[in-house]
Amino acid sequence: MAISPTPDSRAILTQLREDNIRFVRVVWCDNGNIIRGKAIHLDALARQLDEGTCGVGLSAAQQAIPVVADAVAPGSGLGPVGEVWLVPDWDTLQRLPYAPGQARMLGEMVKDAQPWPWCSRQFLKRMVQRAAAQGLTVQAAFEPEFYLLRRGEEGFLPTDQTPFAATLAMDQHQKVVMAIADALAAQGIAVEQYYPESGPGQHEISVRYTQALAAADQQIVYRETVKAVAHQHGLVASFVPKLFDHQAGSGCHLHLSLWDGDRNLIPDGSGGLSAIAQAFAAGLLHHLPALMAITTPSPNSYRRLRPHCWSGAFCAWGMDNREVALRVPSNRGLPSPTHLELKTVDGAANPYLALGSAIAAGLDGIAQGYALPAPVQVDPGALSEADRRDRGIAPLPQSLTVALAALEQDDLLLEALGAPLAQTHLAVRRAELAAMAGMTLEAEVDLLCDRY
Template identity: 45%
Template sequence: MAAHVAERVETGRIDLVRFLYADHGGIIRGKSVAGPRVAERLHTGIGHTVAMMAMTMLDTLQPVEGMGPVGEVRILADPSTFTPLPYAPGAAVMLSDLVQPDGRPWAACPRTFLKQAVAELADVGYSVLAAFEPEFTLGRRTPTDQGPDRLVPIDDSLCYSATGFHAAHDFAVELLHALEAQGMRVEHYHPELGHGQQEMSIRPAPPLRAADNHVLYRETVRAVAMRQGLWASLAPKPIAGQAGNGCHLHLSLWSGDRNVFHDPAGAYGLSNEGRWFIGGLLAHLPALTALTSGTVNGFRRLVPRSWASAYACYGSDNREAAVRICSPMRDAAEESTNLELKPSDSSANPYLSLGAVIRAGLDGIRCKTEPGAAVDVDPDTLPEADRPPRLPSSLGEALDALEADDLLMTALGPLRGAAYLAVKRADVEAFAGRDADYECFHHFTKF
């Protein structure tokens, strides 16, 4: 495989190959290697300080035992993910694991966390197909007379309006071509509710590929915008007064070529396993939100009556429920039966997010956790006594729930769990008392 990558580097005239990973803050980071040295570095990896997994989204290093100035890991690229970058001539990318110098897995590697979740599924005869469904805001980064830069949307068009298509056409076409050149199959595109808000979704894939795809997607959206003199942000709330950017997570569970979630005789066409999977998600949902919507800015989006989900409930095509049972396609009911997790956004580390969701759902199946009755109305319209439990209203609340969740903390492990909590609690402190302009600026410029 290394020889094949080296050949592609040479024939494709690749000067630099980026080895990328996602950190605990949800930031995509990495290093690059000169093209002629890529085969060597596929064997040794690139040296990297352990401290980077204790770095916040504001680049402040947190005191985490085992992640200080002493210690080394290697950024070890997965050669199966090699792809030239259509938006960066002369560059290519590979998604990477963080490993110990002797090549053994490192206990704080996010990609390994997802691999382990996939292995747990395989041990009981299951596999997953997953897709991240990102929204993002397209605009221009604009200085202000006072305060930080702000993001000015490219248009003020209406949801799904033809005007929105016109305003972003050149960008959308270039983005589509760039995604497909990297092996992602685009399925849908439309202008969304917020001013300048876009959604371009890609086909489902096995979990590791789905998370890798989302890293590539995030980088591609931002890079294509920059090449056109624009700025794109996948932050949950880049503009405080506009609709938030979700990244709904779609999942289906498979055993061989059979969709385990599908049962035409079950309520909403869902099997027992599908119902129990929902039960597991709801049982762990307060803790999950610390991983699926893991920024201060993310909880600005998770408010009632915003179609983002604010309550721990499920329903059939209920877009105010945290878990939506999606209506299957008429001519492909089994293939298209899937669940959608709505309290999810692109500021999350996709490997940690998806790995935690898989473990929560699998726990529900193992324990046969019943999710209770489906909610078929906006839960916020119910009498207060009848409403489902409210999701955490802040990152701090979600981190408290995560720290108290034995299943997820055990899965994260001592090093990763301690580092994640430290990094995120530092973010809570850093944004406390700051205004919305400061918060939105630091999120729209980084996600």
């Protein structure tokens, strides 16, 4: 764990000076999924290194701030008393192509020279280590969708009215999309595909999978980059799950694979899932109602999770079925399949908490030997309730209230998070639920658009 200056940090500092970097942002993501940071001037960073330390002070209460207001969530277990040290991980250092003179490092929270239990990045590290103890490496990628918007007198307006994958939309947004792709590449992120999504002004730029911790880090960098580059082009980019009532919502699907060294453990060699992949998938489904309090953690999330919307509203899995929560994508040839896709994840989710909790759920499936039910190869929403009951297809929570109650009863996920982090996450999301109760969609969008 990088919680102190590295042997190479002074050499890096010299290079930063030569590159005319003046501020280094130390960034974290809180329980409300707001990306926050404090910037250290390079001269101050040099003095810190001379003193044998590195980082910025942070009120412990920052991890208890909901998305709705800069006020501590009731019942969070945190308050105005207490200080933690936000320590940069030098391995994550990147110069910011959209902010000349500034660089970024992702931070971890430390208190009394020990990892702080409320740190979401360290939580994901613990889950990665839990997988490693079973001889498994998890690789992952987030697949975020976002809207490009303009601010109008009547609120946020989409930048076009084109349908899915329209080349006209590619032409209309060529400059901003190319700038986003170039900025991601400049920060070491491998861009794979781009296309306009189903909603007007909605886009998807997919990136390559990587090790689990790097995948969550990558999602932070992605969100920051897309929003910053869009702003430079006079636009607003937003990952809010549901912006427009009658248009497509934005997901942030989570792709997962299990590895033993350089061997992908997902395929069985004949076009199906291996035994370990089946158990991992069964664990995801078993814990999914509770997991949604972490992966779809906003009241706004549940405006998106509806049948016939390709959002995964049912607790089921299927091969190439976009209406179930857990899709298994096939490849053109063997090896196939090579990964799982959890669809009930969106832009309101802290990526460290979402990925770490998904790993914990899947590993529990392996440990308990959960049996994976039969695949669902039809649209569950087209079946009668009786047919769904006969097939064991359950609807997923249709509100954050139900998901939070499920999480409170899920001992496995609570244990994985640890009591302090679990208490604070629940309190933050309950505070958001209370503050947003009765809000219209327009009011939610006005509140959330710049936050996600």
